[in-house]
Amino acid sequence: MPRITPLPATEATPEVQDAFDAHVSDYPGSRITNMKATLGRSVLAFQVYMQWYPLYEEVKKILGHRLAYLYAHAISEGSNCPLCTTFFRRIIIDNGEQPENLTLTAHEQAVVDFGSAIAQNKGDISDELYEPMGEHYSDAQLVILVAFAGQMIATNVFNNVLEVNIDEYLYPYLPLTGPIHAQS
Structure with a gap:
C-alpha cells in the first residue's frame, strides 16, 4: 500500500491538471502513472521530476x-x-x-x-x-x-x-520473483 496515495483526477487543481495535460501532450504515449499522480500533490515536484x-x-x-x-x-x-x-x-x-x-x-x-x-x-x-x-x-x-x-x-x-504502487499496465512485466509494490 502506498504511503501517499496518487492524487485522484477529481482532486487535481487546474494548475496540476494543466501540468498533467502539458506532459501528456509534450511526450506522446506517456500517461499519468501512479508515480506522476503522486507527484501531482506538488506541482513543483511534478515539474522537477518530469x-x-x-x-x-x-x-x-x-x-x-x-x-x-x-x-x-x-x-x-x-x-x-x-x-x-x-x-x-x-x-x-x-x-x-x-x-x-x-x-x-x-x-x-x-x-x-x-x-x-x-x-x-x-x-x-x-x-x-x-x-x-x-x-x-x-x-x-x-x-x-x-x-x-x-x-x-x-x-x-x-x-x-x-512505496508507489506499480501500475496495472506493468503487471505482465513483473519478474517472477523479488519484491514488488503492486496493489493487492
Missing part, C-alpha cells in the same frame, strides 16, 4: 535507444526500485529481449555496469569503471550521463520511499 524526459532524450542521442533504456534499467535495478525496474523491463521485453538474458557487447556491458555501480555505490565509482566511459564519451556527454543517473536515482528514491 525533467527526466528531456534528459532521457539526450541520453538516447548519446547512447542510442537500446543502450539508453538498458542504462536506465541498470540504474533502477541498482537502486532496487521495483517500479522503475519493471517499467524498463517492459521496454526491454517489448523490444524482443529478456532482461535476464541480454546479449551485450563489451562496451554495452561497461555502460550498464557504470549505471548500476552509480546506483549501488551512491556515486563512488572506481577508476576501472570510469575510465572506459571517459575514453569513449566526451566531457559534455559524461555530464549528461551522470546527471541522468542522478535523476533516475531520484525517481527510484521517490518511488521506494513512498
Whole structure:
C-alpha cells in the first residue's frame, strides 16, 4: 500500500491538471502513472521530476535507444526500485529481449555496469569503471550521463520511499520473483 496515495483526477487543481495535460501532450504515449499522480500533490515536484524526459532524450542521442533504456534499467535495478525496474523491463521485453538474458557487447556491458555501480555505490565509482566511459564519451556527454543517473536515482528514491504502487499496465512485466509494490 502506498504511503501517499496518487492524487485522484477529481482532486487535481487546474494548475496540476494543466501540468498533467502539458506532459501528456509534450511526450506522446506517456500517461499519468501512479508515480506522476503522486507527484501531482506538488506541482513543483511534478515539474522537477518530469525533467527526466528531456534528459532521457539526450541520453538516447548519446547512447542510442537500446543502450539508453538498458542504462536506465541498470540504474533502477541498482537502486532496487521495483517500479522503475519493471517499467524498463517492459521496454526491454517489448523490444524482443529478456532482461535476464541480454546479449551485450563489451562496451554495452561497461555502460550498464557504470549505471548500476552509480546506483549501488551512491556515486563512488572506481577508476576501472570510469575510465572506459571517459575514453569513449566526451566531457559534455559524461555530464549528461551522470546527471541522468542522478535523476533516475531520484525517481527510484521517490518511488521506494513512498512505496508507489506499480501500475496495472506493468503487471505482465513483473519478474517472477523479488519484491514488488503492486496493489493487492
